[in-house]
Amino acid sequence: AQKVTQAQTEISVVEKEDVTLDCVYETRDTTYYLFWYKQPPSGELVFLIRRNSFDEQNEISGRYSWNFQKSTSSFNFTITASQVVDSAVYFCALGLEYGNKLVFGAGTILRVKS
Amino acid sequence: DTEVTQTPKHLVMGMTNKKSLKCEQHMGHRAMYWYKQKAKKPPELMFVYSYEKLSINESVPSRFSPECPNSSLLNLHLHALQPEDSALYLCASSQFEQTNTEAFFGQGTRLTVV
Numbered sequence: 001a002q003k004v005t006q007a008q009t010e011i012s013v014v015e016k017e018d019v020t021l022d023c024v025y026e027t028r029d030t031t032y033y034l035f036w037y038k039q040p041p042s043g044e045l046v047f048l049i050r051r052n053s054f055d056e057q058n059e060i061s062g063r064y065s066w067n068f069q070k071s072t073s074s075f076n077f078t079i080t081a082s083q084v085v086d087s088a089v090y091f092c093a094l095g096l097e098y099g100n101k102l103v104f105g106a107g108t109i110l111r112v113k114s
Numbered sequence: 115d116t117e118v119t120q121t122p123k124h125l126v127m128g129m130t131n132k133k134s135l136k137c138e139q140h141m142g143h144r145a146m147y148w149y150k151q152k153a154k155k156p157p158e159l160m161f162v163y164s165y166e167k168l169s170i171n172e173s174v175p176s177r178f179s180p181e182c183p184n185s186s187l188l189n190l191h192l193h194a195l196q197p198e199d200s201a202l203y204l205c206a207s208s209q210f211e212q213t214n215t216e217a218f219f220g221q222g223t224r225l226t227v228v
Contacts, residue, residue, distance in 0.1 A: 033214050043202055045157070045219035052214070091156055095213025100145075100170060102213050104156035 002027045004094050006105035013082050014113050021077045021108045023092030029053075031097040034068065034075045039089040039107070051075065082112045117141075120205050120220035128228055129195060135223045137188040137205030143218075145169075145211040146188040148180060149204040151222070157204055163188060164211040195227045 003026040013019045025034065036048040049059060051068050059066045063080045079086055092105040118139045127133050137146065145164050149157035162170035163182040171180075177199075179191040188205055202224050208217040 035216060037219075043204070043222040043224070045204065045206075047216045047218060050216045097212070097214055099213045100162060100164075100211045101159055102217070107154075107156055109154075 002029075002094050002096065002099075002103045004092050004103050004105035006090075006092055006108050008108045009106070010109040010111070012111045012113065015084060016081050017112075018078060018080050019082050019110065019112075021079075021090050021092075021110065023075045023077065023105060025073050025075065025092070025094045027094060027096070029096050033095040033097075035093040035095065035102070036066070036075075036077050037091045037093065039091065041088070045091070048077075079110075082110075084112050084114050086110060087112045118205055118207055118218050118220035120203075120223055122223055123221065124224045124226075126226045126228060127192065127195065129197075131195075132191070132193045134192065135190040135203055135205075135225075137190075137220055138186055139207040139218070140186055141207060141209075141218065142185075143207035143209050144185065145208045146182065147206040147208075147217065148178075148188070148190050149206065149219075151202040151204055153201075161190075162211060169211055192225075195225075197227050200225055200227045 005024045032053045034051045037045040065078045067076045089107045091107045094103045121136045148160040151157045160174045161180045166182045177194050181189040202222045204222045206217040206219045209215045
């Protein structure tokens with residue numbers, strides 16, 4: 001069975017602080033895909049990144065970076081120099097090679113205060 | 115254009131009403147989805163359409179009736195809903211049904227059943 005755990009229910013930081021959102025996943029499949037989505041108060045889930053299980057390279061996109069470690073089944077997300085606009089709910093999700101259902105974590109609420 | 119458009123954005127309906135939610139995408143995606151999201155919870159999959167055919171029905175009550183008139187449109191017909199059906203309803207699309215491709219979400223319809 002597949003499972004995604006986001007242990008941090010809510011995180012509050014002050015603007016310009018760095019913050020890391022944790023994601024731990026479980027699957028027995030060797031080929032799988034990991035995603036991060038951002039959900040601002042407007043409601044839309046915004047796609048941030050997709051990573052396949054064979055690509056363990058870390059990725060950086062502007063202030064965002066992702067650390068994928070198969071050894072610990074983790075796919076953590078770091079925001080550098082956080083901004084108020086980063087305030088949102090962030091979901092980590094797992095998809096399988098031949099699956100047709102994303103498994104979402106419970107989400108982490110990030111509050112960035114000015 | 116990576117946009118999924120949902121209408122209406124807000125809907126209040128009585129338990130005896132019939133209403134429809136609409137979703138449109140013009141990315142040429144062949145899979146479209148309906149999700150239900152309660153407050154402070156991750157999205158829950160309701161239905162998946164692949165190539166305009168219903169692929170997955172997650173045991174959703176018959177008071178929710180999906181329809182896919184063509185490859186760009188997805189409707190969700192609502193009838194005799196209960197107050198506990200109040201939620202954010204999200205539409206999404208992806209290139210194919212498999213979860214190895216990213217899904218793009220609309221802003222959702224906030225439904226209140228009174």
